[in-house]
Amino acid sequence: MDAEPRSARTIRLCALGAVALLVAGCASMPTHGEIRDVKASQGVDSQVRVFGVPPADKAGAAEIVKGFLEAMTSDDPQLETARKYLTEDAAKSWRPGSAVTVLKSGLSRSPVTGERDEGPRWKVTGEKLATVDERSAYQPETAGSQYEWFLQLVQENKQWRIATPPKSLVLSESDFQRLYMPVNKYYFAGDALVADPVYVRQRADPDSRMDPTTQTVQSLLAGPSNWLAPVVESSFPTGTELREGTKSLSYDGQNTLRVPLNEKAENVTQPQCKKMAAQLLYTVKDLTGSRPDQVELLRADGKSSLCSLNAVTARTIAGRPRAPEYQYFVDKEKRLVRIKPDAVVEDQQAKPEPVPGPLNTPVPFKVSSAAVSYDERHAAVVSEDGHGLYVVAMAGIGGMPEQPVHTSKGARLGTLTAPSWDAAGDLWVADQDPQHPGLWRVPGGTGAAEKVEVAGLDGRKITSLKVSADGVRIALRLEQAPGRTTLWVGRIERPEAKGTKEPVSVRELRAAAPQMADVKAMSWAPRGRLLVVGRESGGVVQARYMLADGSMVAASLPAATGLEAVTVAVSEDEAKPKPVVAHSKEDGIVLLPPGAQWLTVAAGGEAPVYPG
Incomplete structure (x- = not known):
């Protein structure tokens, strides 16, 4: 596919209501040149969906670099388009969803001059705003912190491909806010629930394939953020996870969210189970428009109940402040x-x-x-x-x-x-x-x-x-x-x-x-x-x-x-x-x-x- 048909495809996607990233024309690998910006998405609109475009046949190294950086910001499930710019080994091992680097604006990219036996090498840089760590917690960076990574390109099946992708997703602030949404998970400090803010994908996570509700529950079970961990506790036993294979959680006809857990939670007492359910109910209640009236924790068989809890009882367990009179x-x-x-x-x-x-x-x-x-x-x-x-x-x-x-x-x-x-x-x-x-x-x-x-x-x-x-x-x-x-x-x-x-x-x-x-x-x-x-x-x-x-x-x-x-x-x-x-x-x-x-x-x- 050459540059002209791919540009036409981009226009048709826009006409259908999807937003596609612009694709650069084919170009040979330059030996010198100025630094160029990868433009961030303009504004923040969680309803907009962005899709990358696969690499063209015989695309030059410069186009491969640009196409990959743009595809990293896409809504593709499992980032399938971005992986097409990588070598086969890199595509299989790349797990970028475990962390995110958030930049003030887009990445700047420039070729690294000098001969290399492996092939051309590009340097990508940007000003860091924050990182989202493995616990999904947002951590601001010191003003002026810089991001730097080198993309090594190699020939594979007579096509340029990237062998060294970034270890995390690298997104501009606007792309980050389009792809991710803030949620609170809750843990106990004494008898009071404490909000622990994290970020989850707006849609299916590219690594776990979980929907936003399931991502949030998984994050809750994984434990509090590193910043909050010294002062809070989770009521869930160590090692508690969702039942193996759970990718989505659903509500029944009574607006009850049913959550199957693994065998680590089998032997909890009812008071402890109620506290677990309170953590879960407060975590998910603001995540969806429906706001669950009740949660039910299920055993590892996915059928029998550990306990259930409604919103009224959860408030008494959560230790919320009394409503002010004056x-x-x-x-x-x-x-x-x-x-x-x-x-x-x-x-x-x-x-x-x-x-x-x-x-x-x-x-x-x-x-x-x-x-x-x-x-x-x-x-x-x-x-x-x-x-x-x-x-x-x-x-x-x-x-x-x-x-x-x-x-x-x-x-x-x-x-x-x-x-x-x-x-x-x-x-x-x-x-x-x-x-x-x-x-x-x-x-x-x-x-x-x-x-x-x-x-x-x-x-x-x-x-x-x-x-x-x-x-x-x-x-x-x-x-x-x-x-x-x-x-x-x-x-x-x-x-x-x-x-x-x-x-x-x-x-x-x-x-x-x-x-x-x-x-x-x-x-x-x-x-x-x-x-x-x-x-x-x-x-x-x-x-x-x-x-x-x-x-x-x-x-x-x-x-x-x-x-x-x-x-x-x-x-x-x-x-x-x-x-x-x-x-x-x-x-x-x-x-x-x-x-x-x-x-x-x-x-x-x-x-x-x-x-x-």
Whole structure:
């Protein structure tokens, strides 16, 4: 097949609704030449399907290289077209689906000059954004990291073929987002399920031939990502896999997903089986449009049941945070007040009220920021001067505490950040005192404050923080330079949970919003995501939901006036979404109900929070 008929074939495929990659004409192997880019797919559309074109007879080495790199981005099952550009041995052994290298844009390619007995050799390069490892986890690369590989061509049956294909798939960011989709798998940290984000193929995996649901379940059974593994556990016995030969999973007439397991799971107790089923149900429930009502785990015979679990019971096992009753903020008189956000949506005349307890009486200081425990029985408030952190009961009897649980020694005002609770009842705050900076934890909200080591902080100042409800991740806004902050997520390691006396620490910081040149505010959101307010380089301030592994933007919010100086709060409750609440420089406290526009709640208010 020569170049002209192949180009015509490309046009016909487009006319039929498929998108084919353009194919280069035949060319002989050049001995010199400039670097040329392999263009990435324009935009991201998961409905678009891209197909490569097989190599032409007697195609030159340059055309073989270009055709192979383009075919690597195709939707071909098992990457059959890409394998046709390889030698027979390379085509049989190539297993690229086990890992993915994600590039900022396309690959650049150039011939390597000089005589070689084997045949022509091409160098392919690109700027690395991330890798997706064998556990399907996305790992951002350091800015400026370079990818490099050499493609060795040889003559096989009088045709040029590639003998040394890359060990992984190499895709531009746009092609990666077209071919792969993010999903959460879930593991236990204590009694709470924790989201572990991974990527699976939009369609059948080229190596395993599994559909997306089956890929996701397989990834769950394989265990947590390397980043999360030190702080979570799986209820599935070691070695548990899908029943041999399982390539797809289906739903029955009652919208129940039935999952056959191998013999490793045969002897689990019912409580353990229910926890296994809870992990599985939360993992698959957001993957499909149908959202299963129930999962059933089957024995290795594929027929008899190990256990089943419905969505209602799964929520009790999963340890999800209780639905918040109120949203809280600091009003213009510097008092902590509360309001029912649903009431604001239904009746825009609804008014905030002072929180109950001692904070509703004259206090020796005004409030600058606050956090409310998940049970909404205690408030942690920072004094107006930013030096004292107090824990105050909002239920029962008792007065204002005489002493703060933590005091900053900083000479200037506002050295303590807004605090944050985790679901275990621990309280977190950062001190920005230049002489004594650091992250502090107050166990149970009442114990002696302990300084927490943050590995990889490298002298950067923590300007704000938010601990996830599960208590194993902490989002840190760090000052990279005066007036510029970036967002990072660290893993909270608690050796005390395993019976050792080593201190709690934060490990392996990873960029959570690498797309943002400057981050203004953030909050944890349902499904382990983050709502981030910030701007890209040269752009305007926007509020966006982002995946916590830093891989992509999930969705953007409508613009609000005065986002230049904003704090933002989101409820982590997944059962009933609550409005987003923010502090707008222009309007005070503003609220965004699901599917609606921003509403003004209180002029002059600031520091909005949901419990947590």
